Amino acid sequence: MSQPAATTGSPPAPTPAPAPVAAAPSAPPVARRPIGRTLAMALVPLAVAAGGWWYWKSLAFVSTDDAYVNGHVTFVAPRVSGQVAKVLVDDNNRVRKGDLLVQLDKEPFLVAQRIASAAVDAAKADVIAALATTRATAAEVRTMRFALDHAIEDVNNQVALLKSRIASLESMKATEARARSDFDRTDKLAKSNATTQQQVDATQEALKVSVAHVAEALEQIHQVRVGLGLPATPPDGKGLDDVPADLNQTFSAVRQAQGALLQSAAKLGAVDSLSKSPKQMIADFYQRDPSGDVDKILEHLVENAPAVKQAQSRLLQAERSLAQADLNLKYTDVVAEIDGVVTRRNVNPGNNVVAGQALMAVRSLTEIWVDANFKETQIRELRIGQRVDLDVDMYGRHQTFEGRISGFTMGTGSTLALLPAQNATGNFVKVVQRLPVRIDILDYDPDRAPLFIGLSVEPRVFLHEPPQGPNAGKVLQPALVVGDAQR
Helix, strand or coil: CCCCCCCCCCCCCCCCCCCCCCCCCCCCCCCCCCHHHHHHHHHHHHHHHHHHHHHHHHHHEEECCCEEEEEEEEEECCCCCEEEEEECCCCCCEECCCCEEEEECCHHHHHHHHHHHHHHHHHHHHHHHHHHHHHHHHHHHHHHHHHHHHHHHHHHHHHHHHHHHHHHHHHHHHHHHHHHHHHHHHHHHHHCCCCCHHHHHHHHHHHHHHHHHHHHHHHHHHHHHHHCCCCCCCCCCCCCCCCCCCHHHHCHHHHHHHHHHHHHHHCCCCCCCCCCCHHHHHHHHHCCCCCCCHHHHHHHHHHCCHHHHHHHHHHHHHHHHHHHHHHHHHCCEEECCCCEEEECCCCCCCCEECCCCCCEEEEEEEEEEEEEEEECCCCCCCCCCCEEEEEECCCHHHCEEEEEEEEECCCCCCCCCCCCCCCCCCCCCCCCCEEEEEEEECCCCCCCCCCCCCCEEEEEEECCCCCCCCCCCCCCCCCCCHHHHHC
């Protein structure tokens, strides 16, 4: 049955659909790999390279991150006590050796210096006075020396006089014998009236005079003998001329002169003994000088006299006191003993300080090194002189310092601790120990790249490079000798 015809106002008839177009043939699908597998394949070369690098590192050098910069520190302390007048530096100031840091009040030390100087002047005057007194004593010794010679000569003269008187006595005895013979002859002639009475009286008078002269001469001999300390009448069997051979050494006047000489010489320090004879004492006196010059002997005695030595000793003591006063005055200026930087200042003007009190510290900028605490498993191949590269955390990889091993600490860190571990109870737990190794910095310039105490460092010790420098290749440094220590 046919469709009714369309009427006005009805919806239009639908447009017929186009005929389908045949599709072109598509490409075969591509197989996609998983992302994890791709990353793993990319990281394999990196892992191999890293492993090789770490293997090379383990063979070429050893390193540790337990290392830090260390250096000398000098504590500044006064050598004398006093009041602080000036403080010329503050923390972090850089100073040079000899720079003035602190100044104490100088006035008390100036007064002490003037007192010591006056004591030196007085001691010098005492030395001059002692020399003058001693030279006067030396002149007295010279006089006493002549007095002793005079005493000996006087004894010798008395002995000679004794011998002369004995000779005179013998002459007078001969005169007496002649007078007696004349008297006897005259007396016989008178009995036979061959001579006059006047002649008899004359010969008799001559005999009496001769007898008197003999008696007088004998008394004079007795007087001389007694004057020499001898008995007036010699013992039986001894003649009037019997005199001891050493009488000029033992006579009382000689001994008295010897004692006076010894007393004066003792003031010069020339002590001798009275048991010596004057002759021996004088001989010993002249032996003090090879040429026997008395003036040189006395001058030597003056220079070494006890009074002079005491005065010179007091002068030396006064000069030492003055030198100490000068030093104390110098010590009022407290100076830096090393080049470095001031730290830990704790002094201000007006403080009263005592000798040895720490006022501040000066950290050295040049005398620094690195203390690296290597594990005990790392130090087997470490030797003095091995080259070390030092990476300081402060500068990172931008600045590498060169160093060399200079020594090993004789003990691990645990044994050198303030309170070392005690394992006597048996509660021992083995842990890897660390040994401090000192590394000197070779190319360090504090003005270009300063290092501060305590900075963290990572050292790398190159094992296969030959050690260089002093004691290269050794583990322990050789023992120092005194000369090296003094140098």
